[in-house]
Amino acid sequence: MxxxxxxxxxxxxxxxxxxxxxxxxxxxxxxxxxxxxxxxxxxxxxxxxxxxxxxxxxxxxxxxxxxxxxxxxxxxxxxxxxxxxxxxxxxxxxxSPRQRFHQGNKSLEVSAAQQASSPASFNPEHIGVRELTLELKPKQREVVELLCFGGCTQVEAAEQLGVPLATVKTRARAALVALARVARVI
Known part of the structure; x- marks a missing residue:
């Protein structure tokens, strides 16, 4: 029934x-x-x-x-x-600006999770990402290297760098914007 x-x-x-x-x-x-x-x-x-x-x-x-x-x-x-x-x-x-900021950063977390679970054959260096990071500011570059090449989550990167999680997210977002600009120029 x-x-x-x-x-x-x-x-x-x-x-x-x-x-x-x-x-x-x-x-x-x-x-x-x-x-x-x-x-x-x-x-x-x-x-x-x-x-x-x-x-x-x-x-x-x-x-x-x-x-x-x-x-x-x-x-x-x-x-x-x-x-x-x-x-x-x-x-x-x-x-709210806060939500828009977090939505932009979710894509980084998803990308890092996908990278960690993707086949070992993928290497960001194959598409020239490491060279592109040379165009970033030093603090942005260290965050990108930890997230993309070091396999760290944003929380782990914050711990390693000794900065707040929000700072890591801000630097990662700024790095993405800068990388997008550099990639458009190339």
Whole structure:
């Protein structure tokens, strides 16, 4: 037998909103139990990353908790309002400079992971990457050498260089931009 989920009625939603307004933490848990999966799917359609969607969902639930007083039942259902709160937050996250920076650096992490798992026959020196790194600033070059030729992750490179992880990511990103410019010239 296939059980279909029971959707909350308008009266159920109104009671839940009243409990949230009264700062009932059990009501927030109920929101998470009832709606988290649907909210996460809506968020994931925007961010296209399950881990980021989970983070945005948690932050979205906090926003719902903190801004429940702004919910107006005359303007729509509670679930619709929650989707709007979470999706607006997801858009804010995607537009944030910090997120754009991290998205750019994810490609480096993926590249390093792919390089580590690729066949031993691939060697970046075969395509002239090492020569291109000579055009980089010394601090950028040492990061690229650790990441591309030394087989280090960004975390390992940060440890070896004795600098914060964010510094390694910044130098790696700057090196990629510089290498792209050099490669276009060639």
């Amino acid at each position: 296939n059980a279909t989920p029971v959707l909350p009625t308008a009266a159920d939603e109104a009671a839940l909103v009243q409990r949230l307004l009264a700062r009932d933490e059990q009501a927030l848990r109920l929101v998470q139990e009832r709606y988290a999966r649907s909210l996460q799917l809506a968020i994931q359609r925007l961010v296209r990353d399950e881990v980021l969607a989970q983070d945005v969902l948690q932050e979205g639930l906090l926003k719902i908790w903190l801004s429940i007083a702004s919910y107006d039942p005359e303007r729509g259902r509670f679930f619709t309002w929650m989707v709007r709160v979470c999706c607006n937050h997801a858009i804010d996250v995607l537009r």
